[in-house]
Amino acid sequence: MSPKVDPVVSVIVTTKNEERNIGACLESVAQQSIPPLEMIVVDNNSTDQTSEIAKQYGAQVYQFGPERSAQRNYGVEHAKGQYILYLDADMRLSQGVLKDCVNRCEADSEISGIYIPEIIVGEGFWIKVRRFERGFYDGTVIDAVRFVPKLTFQKVDGFDLRFTGPEDWDFDKKVRGLGKTIVSNTYLEHFEGDFDLKHYLSKKKYYSKGFDTYTEKWGKGDPDIRMQLSPWYRFIVVFVEKGKFLKLLGHPILTLGMFYLRFRVGFVYIYSARLLSKNHISSKTS
Numbered sequence: 001m002s003p004k005v006d007p008v009v010s011v012i013v014t015t016k017n018e019e020r021n022i023g024a025c026l027e028s029v030a031q032q033s034i035p036p037l038e039m040i041v042v043d044n045n046s047t048d049q050t051s052e053i054a055k056q057y058g059a060q061v062y063q064f065g066p067e068r069s070a071q072r073n074y075g076v077e078h079a080k081g082q083y084i085l086y087l088d089a090d091m092r093l094s095q096g097v098l099k100d101c102v103n104r105c106e107a108d109s110e111i112s113g114i115y116i117p118e119i120i121v122g123e124g125f126w127i128k129v130r131r132f133e134r135g136f137y138d139g140t141v142i143d144a145v146r147f148v149p150k151l152t153f154q155k156v157d158g159f160d161l162r163f164t165g166p167e168d169w170d171f172d173k174k175v176r177g178l179g180k181t182i183v184s185n186t187y188l189e190h191f192e193g194d195f196d197l198k199h200y201l202s203k204k205k206y207y208s209k210g211f212d213t214y215t216e217k218w219g220k221g222d223p224d225i226r227m228q229l230s231p232w233y234r235f236i237v238v239f240v241e242k243g244k245f246l247k248l249l250g251h252p253i254l255t256l257g258m259f260y261l262r263f264r265v266g267f268v269y270i271y272s273a274r275l276l277s278k279n280h281i282s283s284k285t286s
Helices: 022-030 050-056 068-077 097-107 125-134 150-155 167-176 197-218 223-228 231-243 245-250 252-285
Strands: 009-015 037-043 060-063 083-088 091-093 111-115 118-123 147-149 180-183 188-194
Touching (some): 009 068, 009 097, 037 050, 037 068, 050 060, 068 083, 068 150, 083 150, 097 111, 111 167, 118 125, 125 252, 167 180, 167 197, 197 252, 245 252
Parallel strands (some): 037 060, 118 188
Antiparallel strands (some): 083 147, 091 188, 111 147
């Protein structure tokens, strides 16, 4: 019997009632051309068949919650790989993602994290708009690294459990402080299904609840936060910097749709920020 070899990459997937997505997600991981790897699913007490399906694909399944930050940290505690990739269940890897990331890290020890471009997949006009919009964010402060050496993850102490929403930005910021970050030459697909504007805005409102704590941690004057939460950067600069404005000119209908979505999301963020600020002042005076 040959000795057991530790995995090169540990892929951590967080789930909550994802029986419709988890199979395709793990299948895309299993087809990667860089064995050995391990798949770790950290499930938040699903009431459907998520765990059972994950086990059929050979994944290690753990139950832990309550949010993604805690789930990801828990997954890394059980990971044996030299590198960590974290995914959501509605994501699927294109061929060669892990090979590209590992090879580039092995070639340059200064790399602390890798961004993997996302292609939004689904049906309808608004999905096309979301796909168009997402392409402007790759490798910017709006994006976040997904592939890191395990040592990097440990050095930054993983994800901050105080955050639900900006946890990716916070993690990315800590990783960038340790070394060089790059963008993968490959991509992943993010399946958003049928676009529901009400659900989309509700999710953005939920995630915005962590912005106050995130800002308090790093300070309002922090250059990353000033861009991430700045209407000027979020509505203008990120879409025109480095020659990206040419994409806007080439797709006028998608551009109009994108700015409409950004306006609606911006309104949600501003309203949530004011509400949080009022609650913060109220709690101090009570």
